[in-house]
Amino acid sequence: MPGANQRAMDKARDLPCDAVVFDLEDAVAPDAKAAARDAVVAQLAAGGYGKRQLVVRCNGLNTPWGRDDLQAMAATGVDTLCLPKVESDEALDSVGTLLAQLGRRDIRLWAMLETPAGIAAADTIARHAAVSVLVMGTTDLAAELRVPHRPDRLGLQYALGRAVMAARLAGVAVLDGVYLDLQDADGYRAICEQGRALGFDGKTLIHPSQIEAANAVFGPDAGAVSWAERVLEAWAAAEKAGKGLAVLDGKLVETMHVDEARRVLAMARQIEESRN
Numbered sequence: 001m002p003g004a005n006q007r008a009m010d011k012a013r014d015l016p017c018d019a020v021v022f023d024l025e026d027a028v029a030p031d032a033k034a035a036a037r038d039a040v041v042a043q044l045a046a047g048g049y050g051k052r053q054l055v056v057r058c059n060g061l062n063t064p065w066g067r068d069d070l071q072a073m074a075a076t077g078v079d080t081l082c083l084p085k086v087e088s089d090e091a092l093d094s095v096g097t098l099l100a101q102l103g104r105r106d107i108r109l110w111a112m113l114e115t116p117a118g119i120a121a122a123d124t125i126a127r128h129a130a131v132s133v134l135v136m137g138t139t140d141l142a143a144e145l146r147v148p149h150r151p152d153r154l155g156l157q158y159a160l161g162r163a164v165m166a167a168r169l170a171g172v173a174v175l176d177g178v179y180l181d182l183q184d185a186d187g188y189r190a191i192c193e194q195g196r197a198l199g200f201d202g203k204t205l206i207h208p209s210q211i212e213a214a215n216a217v218f219g220p221d222a223g224a225v226s227w228a229e230r231v232l233e234a235w236a237a238a239e240k241a242g243k244g245l246a247v248l249d250g251k252l253v254e255t256m257h258v259d260e261a262r263r264v265l266a267m268a269r270q271i272e273e274s275r276n
């Protein structure tokens with residue numbers, strides 16, 4: 001939510017989301033940047049967001065506001081910053097160097113891929129030691145690529161796939177971009193499902209009305225949790241019986257299914273905790 005929107009920042013304390021992103025970049029007008037920065041600092045100090053992951057999207061270091069944003073956020077307890085329009089690991093190094101000078105080597109970075117150069121460098125950006133999440137900036141990217149917004153996102157599909165591949169290679173998470181039409185619930189749901197099918201871990205949102213569908217599509221539903229529990233039970237029983245494999249509902253269970261079951265259960269547990 002925009003750092004200039006006090007009501008939205010307050011509202012987020014009770015929303016069923018896993019992370020809260022305070023924006024100082026494109027959702028804040030130039031003449032409101034300083035006030036928004038102060039408001040976000042105050043909001044972080046006030047707390048009350050439970051276990052939701054708190055993230056601040058700062059302006060880039062190549063803007064008049066980036067350095068002040070980083071300085072202000074380094075003095076708060078926030079441990080994750082989102083950087084817009086990342087195009088190289090050198091840009092991440094510059095941010096890391098400044099944060100280290102400010103005594104905050106611990107801060108993790110969400111790197112936004114939203115330019116052709118960012119997509120081309122997705123692998124090195126994803127592998128950077130400070131990066132924990134890649135975030136698609138599909139609005140900026142569509143503009144830069146000069147592709148129309150279509151329901152099938154044809155013009156973006158190469159970039160979306162490349163980002164997912166980079167994230168998986170590097171072992172970091174990857175979030176799909178925002179959906180701008182708040183009136184189009186069906187189109188939004190379809191885009192969530194497409195993002196899930198492409199391999200995204202979750203979605204970035206711009207309004208509370210978008211949370212429910214994102215949680216339904218990207219979160220593990222009751223069926224997935226039940227499947228995961230039964231896989232682990234079957235595997236434990238097979239191990240106890242000295243067997244190297246298990247069969248569940250007539251289907252072979254292999255180690256990759258066990259890994260996936262553990263991942264699903266860990267995600268369900270984490271989601272449950274983050275919303276309390």
Ligand SMILES: CC(C)(COP(=O)(O)OP(=O)(O)OC[C@H]1O[C@@H](n2cnc3c(N)ncnc32)[C@H](O)[C@@H]1OP(=O)(O)O)[C@@H](O)C(=O)NCCC(=O)NCCSC(=O)C[C@H](O)C(=O)O
Nearest residue numbers: 001002007008011012023027137138139140177206207208
């Ligand atoms: C579009 C909005 C201006 C609408 O806000 P509003 O008029 O307040 O809407 P509602 O009355 O329907 O709001 C209902 C309640 O929900 C709260 N609210 C609204 N938006 C948010 C939000 N984003 N997070 C949390 N809470 C929110 C309202 O305060 C109401 O609550 P209450 O006060 O208790 O009644 C607004 O939603 C908005 O500004 N959205 C856009 C946010 C944005 O631009 N974010 C930046 C991300 S865009 C991006 O990242 C693009 C990327 O860079 C790219 O290139 O792709």
Ligand SMILES: [Mg+2]
Nearest residue numbers: 026114137140
């Ligand atoms: Mg953008």
